[in-house]
Amino acid sequence: MLKNLCQKMFGRSLWVYHANSGGCNGCDIEVLNVLTPYYDVERFGIKLVGSPRHADVMLCQGPAMRATARALRAAYDAMPAPKLVFAIGGCACGGGIWHDSYPVLGPVEKVIPVNFYIPGCPPRPEAIIYGVAVAVGLVDKKVAPVEFKQLDLPIPRYHPADLRGRGEMVVYEKAEKI
């Protein structure tokens, strides 16, 4: 439903606003790399604008910090109504590896609602393009939650019944992991 809504609302061009709320600049460099002619994200109609008032999409890098949370919220409120937020990088998605330190409040979604997540530290430029393509509806997302359940013990228990005589030797048959 969100995909249809996005395609209807945003049409062909997304204007992005690039907000860094305390990241290390790695994701910024990857985002700027995406805008260069080699990756050329302008073929999807994506254009970088300087003001959140002109933007459809906010690209968030860096965690929500104690000092910048309010400014980030103000920038989000300044964007006109159909708006998307991308959290780019591990800091924006989950708070970064300094998630438990004093100035870090946590992921960006604690302050503003986030629509799309692009994890990675930093994500590759291809990963960012893939996230944009997922949002626009060009490709489907690949990841899904995985749940494994062990049905038997990984280390086989020793049973004397599995001892087999083979010539002069006695071999334990289920000895894959012992």
Added chain:
Amino acid sequence: MSIASKLKEAMVGLKAGRVTLDYPAQPRPAPANFRGRPIFDAQKCIGCAGCANNCPAREILVFDVCQEIRILKYLGRRCTYCGRCADVCPEKAITMSHDFETATNKIGDIQQRLDLFMSTCQRCGRCFKETSPLEQLKLKGYRFDDLANERWIFRSRAYLETEPVVDDIKIELD
């Protein structure tokens, strides 16, 4: 700028041809030594929780339901793909894949959860050898990470039911 220099620039542009990648239409594989999302192999995992103890981002949670079953949960939100979990794994159950197309609209999509059988040590119940005596004191026995709130809980503090160990920081907005 003269017209000649403009023409020269145009010639350079024509000579180079098209350099833009056709990325989402054409696949572009990562280089051979690229580290992507870690993949956990439930068949090889013995549940030693070495990956959880070594993760710098504390993204691997361990929860012991009972003596026999241990839940290992990889969240992957702030994972930096550093590969320390794969390094430390004694059974090589974790492989760093080349998977980087992990963009999603739900953050729970990247998590992996393993339900593991644990054998019982006949002498002490459950013990794993750590390097230093301090580490042994800290990490021996059961682990109670908060799976519902997806938080890592340090073992040396007592886990009290009445008051939460880690509280949400209150955000002051305007």
